[in-house]
Amino acid sequence: MPATILDGKATAAAIRAELTDRVAALTATGHRPGLGTLLVGDDPGSRWYVNAKHSDCAQVGIASIQRELPATATLSDVLEVVDELNADPACTGYIVQLPLPRGIEASVVLERMDPAKDADGLHPVNLGRLVLNVPGALPCTPVGIVELLRRYDVPIAGAEVVVVGRGITVGRPLGLLLTRRSENATVTLCHTGTRDLAAHLRTADIVVAAAGVPGLVGRDLVKPGAAVLDVGVSRVDGKIAGDVAKDVVEVAGFVAPNPGGVGPMTRAMLLQNVVLAAEQAAAVDVLTA
């Protein structure tokens, strides 16, 4: 029996529908959420992602604030826009699209953001809160992965999870999220220095491939019935290629394909972060009125 497809596109659409009512309630009390984006440079892929995020916002009633700078922008140009978004009351949450052009240090830019407006959950304060397991904005892709597994009833508690890739947006925070008591998975974080990746993969109940190496996870490396989520993004002949070989569906129990799996969930969790931040800001307003 081929794997059940973890359909991120359909799941994200369901989540957007759920968020629409919450956005309407906020808007009715004068707290309409607004997502800001800052795009630096003209990479067509980055532009596509940013445009997709704004069309998602339009669908659920979140206002859009779109800022752009040329690839020649300096760090101080970027910080100036960050300061403006921090100060703009219509912008309840925002993201700085990554990667930034060479020479502009992402960590310096992220550090300048107001953590209360950090829609990506990538501000050092929010990543610190994740480590400490106290409330804060959570990174969109890791939360999207957990949400996708939950909605398909893939067991997480007690599962052996192998994450391939230790990046700051996916692998490392995902390990932190899945090992919380509320998720209770056992996580092995593999990377380019892992001695025997195949041996780790073969034991996994859940595989999250976020290495950016096309075809890295082949069917011979997957335990029958395992859940395999493809988060790899590479471009091969102009098309998006994931880390997971197509024939993995023949042995896996669940497959989140790429495209159509985790990507749309990332965008849905971004909207969720914006709505949560706006709800928190509205609650503070009530308390201080």
Ligand SMILES: Nc1nc(=O)c2c([nH]1)NC[C@@H]1CN(c3ccc(C(=O)N[C@@H](CCC(=O)O)C(=O)O)cc3)C=[N+]21
């Ligand atoms: N500050 C920041 N936050 C991010 O969250 C962020 C970022 N920078 N830089 C780039 C990565 C990548 N990322 C994706 C979002 C959506 C899809 C997505 O929706 N993909 C669709 C369509 C893919 C296609 O057809 O091109 C899919 O997988 O079905 C993919 C990838 C967010 N990122």
